[in-house]
Amino acid sequence: MAYIRARKHALPLRRNNASALVAFAALVIPAAAVHAQQAEVPATGSPVLPEIKAKAASENVAKPEQVASPKYTAPLLDTPQTITVLPSKVLEQQNRVSLVEALSTVPGITFGAGEGGGGYGDSINFRGYSANNNITLDGMRDSAQYNRSDAFNLEQIEVTNGANSVYGGAGNVSGGINLVSKSPKAENFGRVGLGLGTDSYRRTTADVNRLLGDTTALRLNVMAHGNDVPGRDVEEYKRWGIAPSITFGLNTPTQLTLSYLHQRDENVPQYGVPYYRNAFNNGLIPGAKSSNYYGYRDVDTQEIDVDMFTVVFDHRFSDRFRVRNQTRAQRIDQFLVVNPPQGSYCLASGTLASDGTPCATPGVYTPSGPRGSTRDSSNEYLANQTDFTTEFKTGGIEHTLVTGFSLSHERYRLVNGNSLRNPGGALPNPVLPPMDIANPERLRRPRQLRRDRPHARRTRQRGGLPVRQPEVQRAMGAQRRRPL
Incomplete structure (x- = not known):
């Protein structure tokens, strides 16, 4: 039987391969000699260009050399x-x-x-x-x-x-x-950004800087943004903002910068979905979907208003002594109403999701517990900060000394409560209509609860259960008008 026998030594070179190598060497050696002779002869008649050297500092915008805080002085x-x-x-x-x-x-x-x-x-x-x-x-x-x-x-x-x-x-x-x-710069530029995406994502930004003279510059930043949340029926986020600023004495020893910021957020928050981990359920209850909204879409809200005014005064007495003073007045208002998905969930099997006991309304969620959990807060802040930067020598050692002080006054007010109740806690409380577990938009109560009243707010948003009872609206209005 034929088989392959391993060899430890290379096979001898065949005669025809050796002849081919000799012929190849004979062709290569003369060519190399000719090339060497040509390289030895300098080229004549070719123009010789002058040597040019270019030097420039590379700017890496993704790698700043120093932080902007005045308390840090070294790179x-x-x-x-x-x-x-x-x-x-x-x-x-x-x-x-x-x-x-x-x-x-x-x-x-x-x-x-x-x-x-x-x-x-x-x-x-x-x-x-x-x-x-x-x-x-x-x-x-x-x-x-x-x-x-x-x-x-x-x-x-x-x-x-x-x-x-x-x-x-x-x-x-x-x-x-x-x-x-962002602050004004000593150049003219303008940038506009547009963004579109899935789930109603839209975003517009603009950043414009203009020189108003040799030492004055104005900068304006604006923003508008909105988006839904993937996999959610109602949850959404909307906001807009504007931030103008102006600097006097740009690139001079004395600079004064005035800036203002206003931003407004209007969101519909998502508090969660019915979820139980017990002997009867292992997570999201049967019939419910993670995209469902079990709150009240025309009541649940998150509103944030930010207003900020800043004045920065910067003066260099010399190359070695500088003073910087910053004053800021700020107010932030926040208002939040959410409805946790708490209550009784009667599953299609006729049992409660919480403990498995029988129930009379299969497929229905009856809200109870917290009713329109509300947080209304306001934060007012007034501060002044002064920083002194001094450079000096002791012998051959360089020193940088940063000293300063700050004064601030802050006022914080917070009101907690439930909006879906009558003013003053009067009874009976507004009745929260039940929802269909599979489709919270569907009612299982008499239709008169969906009637519009002249002074009740209306909405055309989809998903969730609208609450149009005037008692609920008056309760929420009274809660918001309560003095801080």
């Missing part, structure tokens, strides 16, 4: 601390439109979701510690608890890891977050 390379800077160019390229979306790319930061029932603003955890009070805006503490839902007026975001109380104040155990606002 990032010479600062012995881990600092992550997210410039506006990176935020635009990655389409990070909110603070939470931007910070989600920074290691060590996590976010709370749902704790406290919503309405408490951004819940940011930095290295295991809450960082809600570790946020500064242009180096000044931004202590209000609200949703920073849009970054249209931010030049960059600076995240400092580790203990940061020297720069950010008491309580900065895990780190600090500094937001840098």
Whole structure:
């Protein structure tokens, strides 16, 4: 039987292969000699161009050299601390439109979701510690608890890891977050951004900077945004904002910048869907869908108004001494109404989803418990901060000394309650009509509950159950008019 026998040594070169190699070498050697002879002869008659050297500093907009906070005086390379800077160019390229979306790319930061029932603003955890009070805006503490839902007026975001109380104040155990606002520049430019997407996503932004003279510049940022939520029938987010600013004395020793920001958010929040983990159910109850809305769409709302006026005065007495004074007046109003999907769910099998006991209305959800949980808050903040920067020498050692002080007054008011009740708690309470578990838009009550009254609000939004009872509307109106 024939088989292949392994050989440890290479086969001898055949005679015809050796002849081919000799012929190839004979052709290559003369060609190489001719090329060498041609290379030795210098070219004559060719024009010799003068040598040109170009030098320029490369600008990397995605890698800033220094933070904008006046309390840091050295470049990032010479600062012995881990600092992550997210410039506006990176935020635009990655389409990070909110603070939470931007910070989600920074290691060590996590976010709370749902704790406290919503309405408490951004819940940011930095290295295991809450960082809600570790946020500064242009180096000044931004202590209000609200949703920073849009970054249209931010030049960059600076995240400092580790203990940061020297720069950010008491309580900065895990780190600090500094937001840098856009300010006028010494150039003319204009940028417009348009965005369209699925689930009714639409976004428009504009950033225009104009020189009004040699030392004066005006900058205007505007934004309009709206989107639904994938997989949800009713939940939606809408907002708009405007931020004008003007600088006098641009590129001179004395500068004065005036800026204003207004942003309005109008959202329809989603509180959740019926979900039970017990001996009778293992998650979303039968018949319900994660896209359903079990609240009251013309009552549930989240409204946020942000108004902020800032004055920055900067003066350089010399190359080694500078003073910067910043004054800010800020007011943030938040109003939230949500209806948790609490009550009794009678499944199609005729049993309650909570404990499996028999029920008389299969396929019906009867709301009970919290009725229009409401949070109405207002935060007023007035602050002044002064920073002195001095450079001096002792022998051959350079020093930079930063000192300063700040004064602030903050007023916070909060009203909690239930909107879907009569003013003053008078009985009987408004009756909340039941909903169909599979389709919350469908009523299982007499039709008179859907009648429109002259002073009841109407809506054409789809999904959810409209509440048009005048008692409910009056109760919500009385709750909102209650003085803070």
